[in-house]
Amino acid sequence: MKTIVDRIGKPALLEQTAEECTELAHACLKEARRLRGENPTPKSTPECWLAISEELTDLQICIEMLEAAGYHGDPAIADVKRQRMVQRLDEAGK
Numbered sequence: 001m002k003t004i005v006d007r008i009g010k011p012a013l014l015e016q017t018a019e020e021c022t023e024l025a026h027a028c029l030k031e032a033r034r035l036r037g038e039n040p041t042p043k044s045t046p047e048c049w050l051a052i053s054e055e056l057t058d059l060q061i062c063i064e065m066l067e068a069a070g071y072h073g074d075p076a077i078a079d080v081k082r083q084r085m086v087q088r089l090d091e092a093g094k
Contacts, residue, residue, distance in 0.1 A: 003068060005065055005068060005069045013062070013065055013066065013069060014066075016062055017059070017065075017066060020055060020058040020059045020062050023058065024052070024055035024056060024058075026055075027048070027052045027054075027055045028052060030048055030051065031049070031051075031052060034048050
């Protein structure tokens with residue numbers, strides 16, 4: 001049986017992933033606005049959370065398909081990035 005990637009191709013998968021990243025970013029920005037209350041949004045807390053959940057799920061599916069297509073994250077790079085984030089927070093006194 002053909003996989004989704006076999007059916008749509010890697011370029012379409014990459015485009016879909018980029019689209020889902022953008023949609024998740026928009027949902028996160030909307031929730032940040034709601035949390036801060038500085039630039040009010042008409043979306044309620046449940047609406048913001050649902051949007052983030054849906055977009056995160058879409059992105060997780062894309063990540064699974066990317067991995068099936070041979071693209072993989074690197075745990076060593078993830079460790080370095082986490083350490084760098086902690087170091088920056090420490091330096092900022094947070």
